[in-house]
Amino acid sequence: MASSKILIGMRQAVAYARGEAVGVRETTVKTPASVDVKAIREGLGLSQSEFARQFGFSTSSIRNWEQGHRYPEGPARVLLKVIEIDPEVVRKALSA
Template sequence: MKTLGQTLIEAVKEAIEHKGKGNIIRPKVDIAEVRKKLGMTQKEFSVQYYIKLQTLRNWEQGKRTPDTTTLAYLTCIALKPKIVLKMLHPRKAK
């Protein structure tokens, strides 16, 4: 049986071997468009979806780009905003 340390070392080696072998597809999300379709101000959107207001502004102004994980989250908001809100605010959804 392998120890935890051995398993972790093997996992790191495997990750290093795969580095650069795949193409990462970054979803395209126009966050300002999504927010406007929802009829929300930047402040309302940032509060409801737990995104720092300045971060949201930076994305919308093109000063910053969300990382891949955040893009996945923003894609969920774009596709199913009510479901995301329900998950984030379960008490309000009742």
């Protein structure tokens, strides 16, 4: 039973990738275009390692984002935007 659902899903995925109509629901989520990680972190008065530890990032990711070597991708940009707006909500969610 479960294997047939997986097979059906795989066939739909291949058809979708080919541009065929497969009758599945598609959801598009807009993420912030960019975030200023350093400004967010400094606004909270945290070092890179403190910021990383409190919000579940690696220190190297924070460093690379701030130096422009890499850029946060979709989910990380969303989380960073929430931290910018209301860091206590994120802290509370992570401590639950």
